[in-house]
Amino acid sequence: MTGELQPRWFVAHTHPHAEAKALAHLDRQGFETYFPRYLKKRRHARRIETVAAPLFPRYLFVAIDLNMQRWRSICSTVGVSHLVCNGDDPTPVPMGIIEALRTREDAGGFIELDCRPRFRAGDKVRVLDGAFSSCLGLFEGMAERDRIAILLDLLGRKVRVVLDADLVAAA
Numbered sequence: 001m002t003g004e005l006q007p008r009w010f011v012a013h014t015h016p017h018a019e020a021k022a023l024a025h026l027d028r029q030g031f032e033t034y035f036p037r038y039l040k041k042r043r044h045a046r047r048i049e050t051v052a053a054p055l056f057p058r059y060l061f062v063a064i065d066l067n068m069q070r071w072r073s074i075c076s077t078v079g080v081s082h083l084v085c086n087g088d089d090p091t092p093v094p095m096g097i098i099e100a101l102r103t104r105e106d107a108g109g110f111i112e113l114d115c116r117p118r119f120r121a122g123d124k125v126r127v128l129d130g131a132f133s134s135c136l137g138l139f140e141g142m143a144e145r146d147r148i149a150i151l152l153d154l155l156g157r158k159v160r161v162v163l164d165a166d167l168v169a170a171a
Contacts, residue, residue: 006065007032007063007064007065007069008063008064008065008066008092008093009034009061009062009063009064009092009093009097009098010061010062010063010064010071010083010084010090010091010092010093011059011060011061011062011083011084011091011093012026012059012060012061012062012074012080012081012082012083012084013058013059013080013081013082013083013084014058014059014060014079014080014081015058015079015080015081016058018078018079018080019035019054019057019058019060019079020079021078021079022060022077022078022079022080023035023060023079024079025077025078025079025080026060026062026074026077026080029073029074029077030069031062031063031064031069031074032062032063033060033061033062033063034060034061034062034063034098034101034102035054035060035061036054036055036056036061036101036105036111037052037053037054037055037109037110037111038052038053038055038110038111038112038113039051039052039053039110040052040053041164041166043129043166048164048166052110055101055111058081061093061098062074062083064090066090071083071090118165118170119139119148119168119170120139121139121140121141122138122139123138123139123170124136124137124138124139124170124171125137125138125139125150125168125169125170125171126168126169126170126171127150127152127163127167127168128166128167128168128169129167130163130167132152132161132163135152135154136152136153136171137150137151137152137153137161138150138151138158139168140160143162147162147163147164147165148162148163148164148165148168149161149162150163150168
């Protein structure tokens, strides 16, 4: 018996901003789906809010048993552009990828991304917004989650300031 014993994961490419629509229609057709998302900070109108964002925009995963399910119907599903294929056959996701993504999910089902500093100690940085907007400083280190410590040259001396990581860019 050379057939696959269980469904494998494949990648569906969706229309722009149609992931939720594609998920609903694929679920309605009886396909198991997986759409990894993470929490992203978005700044708008001087407010910072946390929103759910796709880990892979315009892509979602579909479990398909190629021997038992009519997988070609996925390509004509509302919201789906096409399945990622190699020739005429869908290309399976390597084993363990979906499981590895699921192990990184928190209690809410969102992928937890590593929060590594983009800078090394001593790198020059520029403050983008806020009270210290356009000030230049030196990156000191991570203060706490999503916040960094920088040294600003204010009034002739170095002052340690803790800011959101999103408010600082390389100088």
